[in-house]
Amino acid sequence: MLLMILLACGALLLLIIVVNVVQQQKEREEAERRVEVARQRAIIDETESVLSNTGMFPCSSHLVMVLYRRIQEALTVASEMSSGQSKNDYQRRLLDVQAQIETQKDVTNVPTVESFRLPDNDKQILVIVQTLKKLKAILRAEHNKGKVEPTIFAQEEGRIDSLQLRINVESMISRARAACYMKQYGSSKQMVTKALSTLHAIKAQTPNDPFIARKVDEAKQLLDEIMGAQKQSEPSAPKQKKEGDDLDMLFQPKKKW
Template sequence: MSLIMILVLIGALLLLIIGYSIIQQQKERAEAERRLEISRHRAIIDETENVLSNTGMVPCSGNIMLVLYKRIQDALAQSIAFASGQSRNEYEKRLIDINGQVESLKLNPPTPPSIENFRLPDNDKQILELVRTLKKMKAILRAEHNKGKVDPTVFAEEEMRIDSLQLRINVESMISRARAACFMKQYGSSKQMVTKALNTLHTIKAQTPNDPFIAKKVEEAKQLLDEIMGAQKLSSPHQPISNSKDGDDLDMLFQPKKKW
């Protein structure tokens, strides 16, 4: 009997150990999932706040601002469900602030600034940051629309607005770099960039012939091309023409090519 009792006790102990191990694994799995969810929502909040911090460079409408704030609002609400202790308290305080900003935007939507008055930043670093901000903004807009959180009409208007801004940045950047290359007597690079700008403009002009920005930039690019050709003829015939491709970083940010 004593042997049987010992075996029974050993078996019971083994069952307890196995049961405890299973429960512990489940707790660890749940904790890992909790941390993963908090990390995921933290990334959403950080990304959206980064876009919001750069909206001063972009003529944003109240609609896109509301999309961005609501995205943070949703991420904070989800984070509260998984957070605990001090972190939970911090998320709750931030959610109260965001709720206030969302309500304020709903009650007093700002008038959308005119895209026609938009001016390109002065240096390439600012331009690159602006391009990245618009790309992230567009990706967020599409993601929220796919979730059913953005009205289709608002989505279409805001996407068109972002596309228009990206077009202006792309064209303005190419013409600006073409002028700089011409000033440096890099006529090959200058002609290449202004020709590229003209090709882009002609393609878009065929689709939107009444856009005053396009018509203005076509004339500006043609005039610049004439200046480049004239300067190239006056230069020494033996003067080497630079084949450098200035601003490759900016061109890469517009890849893959969009069909306007």
């Protein structure tokens, strides 16, 4: 009798341990599921934010398709790992994205980088700079996963680099011109010199780029204007008297009063 009681207690204890282990495993899987869904949601939000800003600069249809496919993949994973209303929301958004991909699939649009003009609004410039940085990171990540062809990757990364260069140079020259207007000639000259250094480094690699040649001429002209304005602003040195004038003054006849 005692043996049966001990066996029953042992079996009950074993059952409790098994139930606890199973429960902990389910909780761990649920926590991992929530983390993964949150990660996919962050990917979706970031990619949609980048996609919404692509109209602010020349963006090819290849890059747009990379962004749409990234959103599609994240929505698929999030939909599979969700339940209830969240699952329905992800599935609905997935259908919308798939429809966009079908629409864009046969579109080939590669606008020229030379058509880009820097906005006058500093906030817009900051948005473009941040978007290009994120876009470049996304492009590399998708290429590393084998989702972007090497030729497309090289072409699109070069376009992003070119846009970043144009923004950097345009911004430096613009700030230098503003500093010159404020008569801050030292800062103005420093920024133009830095812009010229950047332009010459790039010109050595792409000597036939018309944008680089044009900006080199513009920066040189601005540097001449700064040097001229700085020279004009310097106080003129007092005219030095000749030694002969001092001697004449010393030995000239004194006036009688």
